[in-house]
Amino acid sequence: MDDREQRWAQMMQAALAGDQPAYEQLLREMAPAVRAVVRRRLSRLGAPTGETEDVVQETLLAVHLKRHTWRSADPIGPWLWTIARNKLVDHLRRRGRRVEVPVENFADILPAPEERPDTAAADVQRHLALLPEKQQAVLRAVAVDGASIGETAERMRMTPGAVRVALHRAFASLATLLRTDE
Incomplete structure (x- = not known):
């Protein structure tokens, strides 16, 4: 494990x-690393690199929501890169593109850990219901329905920047709610 991954594991x-x-x-440290990998992979796949930030945000959201699935005995890098890869593939699929990612690109990445069965959809709904209405709507659109930042902005008649701000605030509120719930 390199120094960066060791530092990330300690922070996690x-x-x-x-x-x-x-x-x-x-x-803050993961975001630029994920951004660079996603931008490079979008470029290799012939997809617009302008969609990088959507995939990065989706990846960070998944890290936030799935952080409890990381096992501290395992390296954090493969866990993170698997999430990023899955979010990239999901993003491209939503755009109607057939995605075939060569296995060689991810040879050093382990499969994603299995989700814990105790994370019920009812818990997610309960926590979402505690958020302000706009944050709920943005978080549902991006994280649950799988819409991009741009699609969500158009659907909700907001700017992409306003959607990102609402999404960030929803994460912060959700993190606070989850901390107090624990």
């Missing part, structure tokens, strides 16, 4: 123990 362990500053720093 701290975050899972309730250290919010460590979690925020982890996401």
